[in-house]
Amino acid sequence: MTASNLPEDYGSLLLEVKERIRAGQYQALRAVNKELIGLYWDIGRMIAQRQEYEGWGRSVVERLSDDLQLEFPGIKGFSVQNLWYMRQFYQEYHDNEKLQPLVGEISWSHNLVIMSRCKDPLEREFYIRMTRKFGWSRSVLVHQIENRSYEKTLLGQTNFDKALTPELRAQAKLAVRDEYTFDFLELGEEHSERELERALIGRVEDFLRAMGGLFAFVGSQFRLEVEDREYFIDLLLFHRRLRCLVAIELKIGEFQPEFVGKMQFYLAALDHRVREEGENPSIGIILCKEKNRTIVEYALQSSTSPIGVATYRTVRELPRELRDQLPGPEEIARLLEDGE
CATH class of the missing domain: 3.40.1350.10 (Trna Endonuclease; Chain: A, domain 1)
Structure with missing residues (x-):
């Protein structure tokens, strides 16, 4: 169909469809991010519990990293350092029922910035909510923390x-x-x-x-x-x-x-x-x-x-x-x- 044969309201239809696709993409990205944060939470919990009850050491985590990267070669995020971050992530938040549901609303990289640079729970809540509300990029988040926006x-x-x-x-x-x-x-x-x-x-x-x-x-x-x-x-x-x-x-x-x-x-x-x-x-x-x-x-x-x-x-x-x-x-x- 040529442009001249299109109905008059085609432009508004196209706009509505585009907006719906963008909304769907955003919801899909949110769902994927929430699932990823949940995965990292569970891995961090398993590592922390094994360390507490079975005395796991650094060498076990290093071996776990090697085996996971071998088993899932196309998936990033299983480095030794990131596994330790997952453990810290679980330990930092597992007793805080208010922040637990909020951390899944922002990306892993944003969570790492807030976890490493902010220690007060209310300060962490502030930056989590503001990141979600205003869509701050990682660099903007770092800038806001350094400028003490809280x-x-x-x-x-x-x-x-x-x-x-x-x-x-x-x-x-x-x-x-x-x-x-x-x-x-x-x-x-x-x-x-x-x-x-x-x-x-x-x-x-x-x-x-x-x-x-x-x-x-x-x-x-x-x-x-x-x-x-x-x-x-x-x-x-x-x-x-x-x-x-x-x-x-x-x-x-x-x-x-x-x-x-x-x-x-x-x-x-x-x-x-x-x-x-x-x-x-x-x-x-x-x-x-x-x-x-x-x-x-x-x-x-x-x-x-x-x-x-x-x-x-x-x-x-x-x-x-x-x-x-x-x-x-x-x-x-x-x-x-x-x-x-």
Whole structure:
């Protein structure tokens, strides 16, 4: 059949079929991955139990590796090192009923990264859930761990609890961090807001990755016209999962309370003049070089627009003492579960 003889709605049919095939491929890959993780879990369990009850040593595991590779020459994953990883995988998680079902949702390579670099169960849960939610590649996951996204996300200062609906607030909290690391920028310690903006735009892919994923770039110096007056938002993004515009104001100094009023104005204008039907309320991020957490808390108390205040660094650095300010385990667990 030639193109001219095709029915008018053939294009929509083709699109639907393609989407269904992609969905089927994704489900198949998920099923294969879950089966592989289950296989590695069982092998790790058998090795660990034999070692405990029968005193297996390293030489037995080495022989097991040789025999498995000989028996299954086309299947990778039975190296000595990987067999030891399987044993460690089982030992690390077999007593944790909450994490057991989650580890099958991400790949083996992602599990190895999290298992080796994170020791706290809640931190592991955070990175497992975020990897699954945002589809992080292995390299992005490593980058997120090295930049300590766990702490930076949970320390976030926002007013989302009162400014967003219950359906959105947990997702938004996970999307907006307390601090962002732009170590890819070639900027001196002293720089202007315009220099910072230009540098971020010049490395926009790195910038969006540093923001945590699922952001799309809309524009810089985004123009708003209100009553014949022009206003410009430094950076405007769109968060695909939250389905909302995200306005970012760049400040090279310390946070000032009046920044909140200006951001509220921008968000109101975006919602009335730019937001499309079906999109959620716009969110604002005030990105400063420094902030006093108490001043930020007071400044956000009376704001009804969803705003977060964060800091940025151009080097990887986060004071260890901030770990003491993390929410309690119950609050962290609730946030992760509500954000699904």
